[in-house]
Amino acid sequence: MKLLNIGIISAIPGNIMNLRRGIEKASEFSNISASVELIDRVPKKSFDLIFLPGVGHFGEGMARLRKSNFDEFLRHYVENGGLLIGVCLGMQLLFEGSEEAPRVLGLSLLHGEVCKLKAKRLPHMGWNTVDFYDKVFGEFSGKYFYFVHSYRVKCGDGMISGFTEYSGEKFPSVVREGNIVGFQFHPEKSHLIGLKLLGRLFEWSLYQL
């Protein structure tokens, strides 16, 4: 059976150790063997799947990625067919820019912008459901995942894989286009269903390779 070579970018602050443990558990559960490595600088070796986690400020996250040349690395990586998964702020960084840091250019790997949620009570924190419009994750429709964020993505319908609603506002909580996937919630904090979702993602990944 093929081994998935997974890298987790650790150059920006994020839920890195938790994500690593989540990925390892998910691979155990789904019987897909994976090797997981943290990458804090542009790697020389190749990976099948790279996670970009992140919490905190969009501007700060981009500054750190740029400083360590991850912006260019990720562009080449994706152009060459590498699979990239953004989680939380990591999902937002995939887009062109954010209201949180008006003059900062995002990774621009996906078309769209990030803006602040309209709700009075922020961050949107806790368990919320996702409605999936994507057969890859269809079995997870209506399930609860754990969210912590104040900003949301605005993008074309074509790449939206799942929606979530908070305080009357519907926003894309999962996007998927080509070899890129973004999760606004934290699968690694979403109990067994989160691990199951990661397992599904690995199956999808194997299919892409």
Next chain:
Amino acid sequence: MLAKRIIACLDVKDGKVVKGTKFENLKYSGDPVELGIRYSDEGIDELVFLDITASIEKRKTMIKTVEKVAENITIPFAIGGGIWQSDLAFELIYRGADKVSLNSGVVDNPKLITEIAKKFGSQAVIVAIDAKRTALGFEVFTHSGKKATGMKLEDWVMKVEKLGAGEIMLTSIDKDGTRDGYDIEMLKAVRKLVNIPIIISGGAGKKKHFLEAFNNGADATLAASVFHYRKIEILELKRYLHKNGVFVRIVENEGDDLL
């Protein structure tokens, strides 16, 4: 829609859970991780570990608890119980805690709230407030409810929100341990004044107490003994709340195939 949360609180002393040693038909070691996993599998939404160790080893035991919990538990959790310095709070978050719960003792050092919120975001800071009825109205107490502060609850909640608290964990000393319901009057008084989530604590004994709290503006309800002693089953509680119109996350056989 965002689900209302049910939170279980575990008191941990020298690395062992203090309450909850009476599980029937179960070998139970008092291991906080074991109990935490069990609660997560039963569908609890969040866990709070309160370290009540009172020795010089406290710092070490807290960090160890957080590490063990983070390694094994895949739902969000908070740690609290005597976090007085920002460096300890930072360390606990770095080691995997999603949130820290600051004691009522933060009354003496309110800038701790801001320091943590600035570094990790306000969602990482729960401010625990103990209050009871006195001549002042609702008065804030510290030192496990023994020391009066002379401060009105209403003033303090608005201040902590302004300082950057992400949530308030509100415990009514009058109700704590009574099992005859949360302090709805106190909850309403605070709900009017702050916008951040309120976790109500103290007094849960029956399922309807949880419903009352949610119907009166609580975002989350916290309980300890009713879960420890299995007076209330989490899944049953959630089904009851759902039936009564509260939006809750019901985990039923979800991922059983993984276990």
